[in-house]
Amino acid sequence: MLCGECGKKNASVHLTKIVNGGKTEIYLCDSCAREKGELEFPFEGKFPLHQFFSGLIGLVPAAGSDAPASQRGGVQCSGCGLTYAQFGQIGRFGCDRCYDSFGENLHSLFRRLHSNQKHVGKIPARACSHLMHKREIEELKRKLQESVMKEEFEEAARLRDRIRKLEEGVSSGGDSDG
Amino acid sequence: MAKEERQVPEDSLEKDAAGAESIKEDNPLAEEAVEDGGRESGLEEQRRVNLASRWMEGSGPESDIVISSRVRLARNVGGITFPSLASDEQRKKVYTMMNEVVGSQQDKFSSFELIDMESLSSIERQVYVEKHLISPLLARGGRFSALLLREDEVVSIMINEEDHFRIQCLLPGLNLDKSWQESTKFDDCLEKQVDYAFHEQLGYLAACPTNVGTGLRASVMVHLPALVITRQINRILSAVNQVGLAIRGLYGEGTEAAGNLFQVSNQVTLGQSEDEILQNLYSITGQLVKQEKNARELLLNEGREKVADRAGRAFGILMNARIIASDEAMRLLSDVRLGVDMGLLKNVTARSLNELLVLTRPGCLQYLKGKPLSPYERDLERAVQIQKCLS
Numbered sequence: 001m002l003c004g005e006c007g008k009k010n011a012s013v014h015l016t017k018i019v020n021g022g023k024t025e026i027y028l029c030d031s032c033a034r035e036k037g038e039l040e041f042p043f044e045g046k047f048p049l050h051q052f053f054s055g056l057i058g059l060v061p062a063a064g065s066d067a068p069a070s071q072r073g074g075v076q077c078s079g080c081g082l083t084y085a086q087f088g089q090i091g092r093f094g095c096d097r098c099y100d101s102f103g104e105n106l107h108s109l110f111r112r113l114h115s116n117q118k119h120v121g122k123i124p125a126r127a128c129s130h131l132m133h134k135r136e137i138e139e140l141k142r143k144l145q146e147s148v149m150k151e152e153f154e155e156a157a158r159l160r161d162r163i164r165k166l167e168e169g170v171s172s173g174g175d176s177d178g
Numbered sequence: 179m180a181k182e183e184r185q186v187p188e189d190s191l192e193k194d195a196a197g198a199e200s201i202k203e204d205n206p207l208a209e210e211a212v213e214d215g216g217r218e219s220g221l222e223e224q225r226r227v228n229l230a231s232r233w234m235e236g237s238g239p240e241s242d243i244v245i246s247s248r249v250r251l252a253r254n255v256g257g258i259t260f261p262s263l264a265s266d267e268q269r270k271k272v273y274t275m276m277n278e279v280v281g282s283q284q285d286k287f288s289s290f291e292l293i294d295m296e297s298l299s300s301i302e303r304q305v306y307v308e309k310h311l312i313s314p315l316l317a318r319g320g321r322f323s324a325l326l327l328r329e330d331e332v333v334s335i336m337i338n339e340e341d342h343f344r345i346q347c348l349l350p351g352l353n354l355d356k357s358w359q360e361s362t363k364f365d366d367c368l369e370k371q372v373d374y375a376f377h378e379q380l381g382y383l384a385a386c387p388t389n390v391g392t393g394l395r396a397s398v399m400v401h402l403p404a405l406v407i408t409r410q411i412n413r414i415l416s417a418v419n420q421v422g423l424a425i426r427g428l429y430g431e432g433t434e435a436a437g438n439l440f441q442v443s444n445q446v447t448l449g450q451s452e453d454e455i456l457q458n459l460y461s462i463t464g465q466l467v468k469q470e471k472n473a474r475e476l477l478l479n480e481g482r483e484k485v486a487d488r489a490g491r492a493f494g495i496l497m498n499a500r501i502i503a504s505d506e507a508m509r510l511l512s513d514v515r516l517g518v519d520m521g522l523l524k525n526v527t528a529r530s531l532n533e534l535l536v537l538t539r540p541g542c543l544q545y546l547k548g549k550p551l552s553p554y555e556r557d558l559e560r561a562v563q564i565q566k567c568l569s
Contacts, residue, residue, distance in 0.1 A: 079257075079259070080259045080260075080263055082263065090262075091386065091387075092260070092262060092340070092385045092386055093260060093383070093384075093385055093386075093387070094259055094260060094262075094263045095257075095258070095259045095260055095263070096254060096256055096257065096260075096375035096377075096383040097257075099377060099380060099383050099390075106387070109387055110380075110387065110390070110448060113387060113388055113445075113446075113448070114390075114391065114446045114447065114448035114449050115422070115446050115448070115449040115450060116448060116449020116450070117379070117380075117448065117449065118379055118448075118449060119377070119378075119379065119380055119381025119382075119391045119392070119448060119449070120449060120450065120451045121381060121391060121392035121394070121450070121451040121452045121455075122362065122365075122381075122382075122392060122451075122452055123376070124369045124374045124376050125366070125369065126369055126370060127369070127373055127374060127376060128376060128378075131378060
């Protein structure tokens with residue numbers, strides 16, 4: 001079959017286009033197909049990753065979402081000036097303050113990426129000694145509960161004394177979860 | 179036209195190894211590597227970049243299946259813009275901080291060397307990427323991007339990568355605990371002098387939301403040829419994904435894992451402690467090892483001669499080929515490795531096979547040859563290096 005465009009060379013490309021339900025079929029030779037740009041796949045190798053990510057962080061409003069995307073994209077980080085919309089595009093924070101600046105917007109993102117929204121791992125020792133303290137108390141309280149359940153009262157008393165001692169050390173905020 | 183482009187398989191293989199093409203273009207230092215090489219030689223000879231690493235030793239627990247274990251921690255300095263948006267001045271601040279830590283804790287850092295990315299040629303940087311010591315991102319450089327590398331290449335700290343600091347420990351075999359202990363030790367060293375970006379609720383703050391929390395990414399490199407041969411691999415891949423771990427081919431994308439090498443890593447960094455993350459990865463890796471061993475057993479019972487034949491043929495081609503492409507080399511090396519691990523092929527060490535994983539990569543070949551090579555020239559040089567290493 002000859003090329004439907006130039007009518008000279010043999011057609012090597014069979015193209016079926018479906019536009020709005022209407023179907024057209026054309027047969028083209030190599031060079032005509034290339035000229036018409038029909039061999040190029042517009043999205044090849046360029047999966048719009050950032051759009052995927054924007055969807056994930058809620059910049060593309062889901063059906064039924066009431067806050068318009070433009071409004072939510074308007075939040076700007078007070079530290080580095082990155083906007084929430086930019087964050088959606090690059091998928092990276094600009095500085096540590098972004099985390100506070102974008103605040104609640106990030107909850108659903110973290111929920112989807114991670115199992116939980118509260119860090120339970122290592123704590124920097126020097127900077128956050130109060131945090132370590134707090135966590136140690138929480139852990140001791142958990143153990144205290146356990147030993148009371150198991151009726152190990154000697155152990156429970158020992159734990160209670162240790163908790164008391166530690167709590168005296170934490171002057172502020174130590175009793176918030178008591 | 180588009181089709182032709184896709185027919186060069188090596189390009190896809192090399193994509194993750196430093197985005198070789200893009201580096202070559204914008205690097206004025208490329209000539210340095212040329213002057214520095216030009217002679218052919220083995221690993222022993224003195225070079226600016228060492229080609230062997232501890233992780234290639236082929237030792238450690240389960241080393242017939244688990245090639246290496248890695249732990250890396252993402253850490254940032256509070257109040258300084260993350261590297262990708264930072265000014266030169268801010269990047270310098272971070273770089274200087276690292277220098278100060280090294281200077282004041284000399285007992286810990288005596289065997290470390292600080293390597294500025296700007297001081298390396300593009301080929302040298304690619305070699306570091308291929309040895310898994312730096313990320314392609316760090317290799318792309320930028321001012322004040324550097325690598326702090328311990329002599330044995332087990333511990334490395336990337337400076338001004340995606341995060342201000344990335345502390346990494348890479349060991350042979352299934353060795354996640356030791357990797358974690360080393361990493362956290364150097365994390366403590368830094369923390370003595372650096373005010374980390376840390377959030378009471380969210381933990382260590384990282385540039386990428388997928389790293390927030392522990393900032394910990396733990397991974398193992400596993401060789402699973404028997405699971406691939408017995409067609410169980412897809413079932414295994416989806417099972418691993420379902421328990422919250424990521425598994426992917428080490429080279430290439432998707433299930434097209436060149437050389438039957440896979441990397442398994444944790445995805446969750448927030449809401450799980452380091453212990454839980456490591457334990458989870460450890461036990462899943464244990465499962466993988468068990469399944470692979472069962473599959474190997476099955477192969478031995480059902481087709482011992484077939485496996486031996488396959489390994490022997492692979493060895494024959496590797497020893498005699500003059501032109502060999504990257505994916506073919508990876509495939510054959512995997513066959514040989516399986517033969518060696520199952521005791522069907524003698525006189526080849528796990529170490530040389532591990533070294534070849536790196537030596538056959540484009541950056542290393544060009545580094546050894548001392549000049550940029552075309553894909554065809556690399557195929558020639560690859561054959562030379564394989565024969566040298568295996569004989």
